[in-house]
Amino acid sequence: MGAGATGGPSPALSRRALLRGLTGAGVAALGVPLLGLGKRAGADPPAPPSRLRYVLVPHPDDEFDAWSLLADETDHYKVLILLTRGEHSGFADGHAIKTGHRMIVPDPRPSPGCTPSVKKAARLGAWHGFLDDMGLIDWTLGTCPRSLQIPDPVSGGPYTFDLRIGPRSARAAFDLGDGTLSPARVIGALRAVRAVRSEFPTQVEDDVVGAAYNNVAFPDAVLYHHSDHVAVQDALRSSKGGLTGPAYVRTVPSDPAVALTETMPERIYQAAMAMSAIPADPLLNPDADAYGAFQRHYGWLAFDMRSKSETAYWPTGDTAAVTPFCRTQTFSID
Numbered sequence: 412m413g414a415g416a417t418g419g420p421s422p423a424l425s426r427r428a429l430l431r432g433l434t435g436a437g438v439a440a441l442g443v444p445l446l447g448l449g450k451r452a453g454a455d456p457p458a459p460p461s462r463l464r465y466v467l468v469p470h471p472d473d474e475f476d477a478w479s480l481l482a483d484e485t486d487h488y489k490v491l492i493l494l495t496r497g498e499h500s501g502f503a504d505g506h507a508i509k510t511g512h513r514m515i516v517p518d519p520r521p522s523p524g525c526t527p528s529v530k531k532a533a534r535l536g537a538w539h540g541f542l543d544d545m546g547l548i549d550w551t552l553g554t555c556p557r558s559l560q561i562p563d564p565v566s567g568g569p570y571t572f573d574l575r576i577g578p579r580s581a582r583a584a585f586d587l588g589d590g591t592l593s594p595a596r597v598i599g600a601l602r603a604v605r606a607v608r609s610e611f612p613t614q615v616e617d618d619v620v621g622a623a624y625n626n627v628a629f630p631d632a633v634l635y636h637h638s639d640h641v642a643v644q645d646a647l648r649s650s651k652g653g654l655t656g657p658a659y660v661r662t663v664p665s666d667p668a669v670a671l672t673e674t675m676p677e678r679i680y681q682a683a684m685a686m687s688a689i690p691a692d693p694l695l696n697p698d699a700d701a702y703g704a705f706q707r708h709y710g711w712l713a714f715d716m717r718s719k720s721e722t723a724y725w726p727t728g729d730t731a732a733v734t735p736f737c738r739t740q741t742f743s744i745d
């Protein structure tokens with residue numbers, strides 16, 4: 412538990428500390444405004460989402476770093492902004508592709524020595540495949556049938572992107588270069604998407620989410636560092652690209668900056684991460700079949716971040732002590 416959660420109320424207790432570790436319901440019970448966190452879907456009839464939530468994703472698969480703010484949530488029209496295609500990951504060459512066990516082989520299929528464009532296409536295909544599958548089981552995301560190509564207003568500039576649009580969510584896919592992100596580039600992409608928000612069913616902007624796990628300071632959670640993830644965090648902790656609403660940045664439970672803890676419904680987590688084995692632990696049960704959409708589409712990239720070793724599928728768990736792709740996730744609010 413982080414500092415601020417142990418003592419009693421004090422005049423110095425900030426609003427951020429007050430909100431630490433509380434879900435939306437907990438916050439509401441205290442009479443504190445909900446900060447636009449959004450409602451769970453429950454049995455409510457579908458109503459059109461009224462506000463925009465932008466989600467910054469450095470590489471295909473990082474979206475799950477913030478899935479607890481995306482899944483089963485009715486209030487927001489979710490705009491996922493993929494910043495790079497992840498072509499410089501050590502796994503992007505396909506050397507660890509699994510066949511069988513219900514794993515989906517990426518298309519096109521990369522192989523060691525292939526060009527960056529094949530790696531990019533394979534990872535982008537996995538991204539859309541995962542989101543398509545999750546959209547079918549979570550109506551608050553839905554699918555994105557309409558496709559557009561948005562040119563950079565500056566000729567030859569980097570901010571050209573593919574845009575897919577649905578009634579509940581949209582996906583903007585940039586190609587800014589894996590390993591080359593800077594806060595300025597992240598903000599440039601966010602501004603480029605904001606500039607076309609007339610394409611979305613609502614234009615009211617609410618908040619922005621950094622789906623970018625990075626932890627070098629707190630050894631009770633998985634240690635992981637990537638400069639692109641840091642660039643997303645730094646971008647949201649500085650300018651937010653002109654947005655005035657809150658910025659939620661993924662962090663770890665021991666970080667004193669934690670201001671929000673969200674747990675996704677078990678059915679959503681299992682839809683993404685389920686394996687045929689219990690526990691779904693690739694070290695204990697490496698021969699399991701993949702049922703979750705994340706496991707099936709991204710299994711070829713799987714590794715255990717604790718041991719830094721390749722695994723048959725992604726480790727699963729409730730907390731960041733096991734994997735960043737955990738069911739309960741913590742965020743700072745800027």
Ligand SMILES: [Zn+2]
Nearest residue numbers: 469470473637
């Ligand atoms: Zn990443």
